[in-house]
Amino acid sequence: MVQVPTGSGPDQVSAAPRSARRAPIPRVGRERPTGSNFELYSWYFFRVSGLLLILLAVTHVVIMHVVNTVDEINYDFVVDRWNSPFWRGFDWLMLILALLHGLNGARIAVDDYVRPRGWRVFAHSVLWSAAIIFLIIGSIAIVTFNPEAVVTAGR
Amino acid sequence: MASNYRGYRPPQGMVSWALHRLAGLGVLVFLLLHIVDIFAVGYGPEAFNDLLFIYRHPIFRAGEVILVAGLYYHALNGIRIILVDFWSKGWKYERQMFYAVVALFLLSFIPTAILMLRPLF
Ligand code: HEM
Ligand code: HEM
Numbered sequence: 001m002v003q004v005p006t007g008s009g010p011d012q013v014s015a016a017p018r019s020a021r022r023a024p025i026p027r028v029g030r031e032r033p034t035g036s037n038f039e040l041y042s043w044y045f046f047r048v049s050g051l052l053l054i055l056l057a058v059t060h061v062v063i064m065h066v067v068n069t070v071d072e073i074n075y076d077f078v079v080d081r082w083n084s085p086f087w088r089g090f091d092w093l094m095l096i097l098a099l100l101h102g103l104n105g106a107r108i109a110v111d112d113y114v115r116p117r118g119w120r121v122f123a124h125s126v127l128w129s130a131a132i133i134f135l136i137i138g139s140i141a142i143v144t145f146n147p148e149a150v151v152t153a154g155r
Numbered sequence: 156m157a158s159n160y161r162g163y164r165p166p167q168g169m170v171s172w173a174l175h176r177l178a179g180l181g182v183l184v185f186l187l188l189h190i191v192d193i194f195a196v197g198y199g200p201e202a203f204n205d206l207l208f209i210y211r212h213p214i215f216r217a218g219e220v221i222l223v224a225g226l227y228y229h230a231l232n233g234i235r236i237i238l239v240d241f242w243s244k245g246w247k248y249e250r251q252m253f254y255a256v257v258a259l260f261l262l263s264f265i266p267t268a269i270l271m272l273r274p275l276f
Contacts, residue, residue, distance in 0.1 A: 032240065047240065050233045058230060061223055065271045070210045070219070075200035078193075095190070102183035109176060130187070138190045141197055 042104055049101040056094040079147045088142050095138040103131045171253050175232045178225035185222050220268050227264050231256045 033039035064073065081087045110123045165173075196203045209215055235252045239245040245252075 047237050050230075050237065054230050054234070057226060061226060062267070065219070065223065066267060069271070069274055070216070071274055073210065074207060075196065075203045078196050078203070098182075098186055099190075102179065102186060105176075105179045106183060109180065134187060134190050137194050141190070141194045145197055 045104065046101060049097040053094070053097055053101060056090065057098060060091075060094060078145075082142070082145050088145075092139065092142050095142070096135065099131060099134055099138070103127050167250065167253055171232055171235075171256070175229060175236075178229040178232075181225045182222065182229065216272070220271055223267055223271065224260075224264055227267070228256070228260050231259050231263075 030043065033043050064070070068077075082091075107124060107127050110120065110127065114120045114123050192206055192209070195206050210219070232253075235249075235256050238252060239249055
């Protein structure tokens with residue numbers, strides 16, 4: 001499974017001088033999965049969503065913590081930002097990608113640690129339910145946010 | 156040349172993997188809480204502003220710095236994983252790229268952390 005790049009065949013290894021012999025080089029990441037379409041799509045999704053999240057999540061954190069500080073964040077701050085459809089769209093895309101990327105990552109970790117079949121099915125169900133519930137909560141927050149409605153309701 | 160003997164020390168590939176997983180899961184836990192706290196904006200200024208004391212609490216501030224560290228490391232190491240997967244020569248420079256990740260992490264994280272904590276100075 002794990003590809004260990006070695007010179008060129010077994011003879012090479014023993015013939016190499018002592019100082020050139022190295023521990024097998026560990027391969028990072030996972031090999032591109034074969035066998036199941038779902039796993040292949042998941043593998044690509046990690047990489048594509050990851051690249052987009054660099055833009056989205058890192059920009060978001062820089063806006064919150066470097067351009068502003070947590071002391072400046074309050075209700076009016078969000079009203080200002082969500083006035084612009086651009087930032088609503090930005091946040092929505094980030095919500096979807098971060099949630100699916102993160103929960104899919106948790107699924108990979110579950111497969112590594114949870115062996116009994118029943119528990120694994122249970123854990124997968126929890127993760128997919130969380131994906132649906134948090135997608136709904138997050139989308140409601142972005143889509144239905146309407147400061148004017150709140151102000152009138154408060155009076 | 157440095158000795159290849161590693162004793163009980165884990166290989167750097169394992170360290171980078173374990174940190175990647177830990178950071179990814181950590182950011183995920185924060186994200187779930189975060190979706191709930193942002194949901195409170197829908198309930199108006201009092202509800203949301205009252206909740207924000209959490210973000211300003213010293214313990215949470217320390218947590219935010221750790222969160223950003225996790226996000227930066229995960230993002231940089233993610234780029235390294237993608238390079239190893241898609242760049243034909245990537246596997247040859249896996250180790251060097253890990254050192255690049257560490258260097259870029261320090262270069263980006265330290266200034267961010269200082270700016271994040273600037274209200275305290
Ligand atoms: C402690 C650091 C952070 C602060 C202070 C913060 C602050 C905020 C604020 C004020 C909003 C409201 C909308 C806006 O102004 O754009 C928001 C929304 C959002 N943030 Fe963050 N954020 C932080 C970290 C993160 C991280 C690391 C992620 C990604 C994993 C993230 C993902 C999101 C998402 C997805 C939304 C939209 C929420 C929803 O749909 O209900 N945030 N954040
Ligand atoms: C900022 C840009 C990001 C990049 C470039 C990135 C990249 C990656 C890559 C390449 C993987 C490897 C997938 C595999 O094993 O095939 C991964 C895994 C993972 N990511 Fe991200 N990611 C990013 C943001 C996030 C965020 C915001 C979260 C949390 C909400 C997250 C959570 C995870 C988790 C939990 C895993 C699984 C780790 C494991 O099981 O070993 N990532 N990421």
